[in-house]
Amino acid sequence: MSQTVLYARVSTAEQTLAHQQTQAEADGFVFDAVVADHGESGRKPLRERPEGRRLFDMLRTGDTLVVRWINRLGRNYEDVTATMRELMARGVVVRTIISKMTFDGATKDPMQRAIRDALIAFMAASAEAELEATREAQRAGIEHAKAQADQTAYRGRRPSYSREQLDIVRARIAQGAGLSVIAAEADLTWQTVRRIRENPTEAEAALVRWGT
Structure with missing residues (x-):
């Protein structure tokens, strides 16, 4: 069966x-x-x-x-x-x-x-490219977070998205999906998806600052 x-x-x-x-x-x-x-x-x-x-x-x-x-x-x-x-x-x-x-x-x-x-x-090539893009974004986000930490201990508001959701958003943006489609797939608001798209480095840095 x-x-x-x-x-x-x-x-x-x-x-x-x-x-x-x-x-x-x-x-x-x-x-x-x-x-x-x-x-x-x-x-x-x-x-x-x-x-x-x-x-x-x-x-x-x-x-x-x-x-x-x-x-x-x-x-x-x-x-x-x-x-x-x-x-x-x-x-x-x-x-x-x-x-x-x-x-x-x-x-x-x-x-x-x-x-x-x-x-x-x-899709396999996209998965590998996404991994490399994620690594680069993480490096940039860590450096950005460190630079901010040198100036202030304030971490800002806790991100409204998880690591998994950020990975989904980045991957689907790279594939050219629309904001509403990505928001539904990642279970986020389209405003959050738009903010991530407009400033991916800060999106990564926010997770780093909160230890996620």
Whole structure:
């Protein structure tokens, strides 16, 4: 019997499995199993994560794997594309919560296959580019926060967004999504998304100042 499995990578203290699962269920997904890696970086290949290994053991032909976004599987282009190829070769259907995409290895039409593979390549490349952009933003934010700390101990208002939400906003801005779309996906107001877009360095610095 086929099964539907949610895989979540919860990489920071502010991210929660419950949030990812609730969002998926709100979109109509029903799960037979939930698998989650906690405190694992996206830089680590899926097979090297404790629950990632278990996930590979669980999935069989006809199963459906649901992830919030492809970057939950990894942040390295080669690793993510190889993982997606292996899953589809097994007959596993991969579906994303954000953007509601479906990747099915059973597709036979050459044009549909080309479009599917191009989308996977684009999303995997975006995940790696997002990681590099996040690293750069974090470095800039840390320097900005240090400079401010040298002048005053005032931290300002606590950010209304988490690390996970900031990552989502940055990724979707890079992909050209609109403010309202990003706000809905990140569960933020469009005003907050606009402020992040207008001053990403300060957005990162605010998290740093509050130790998040």
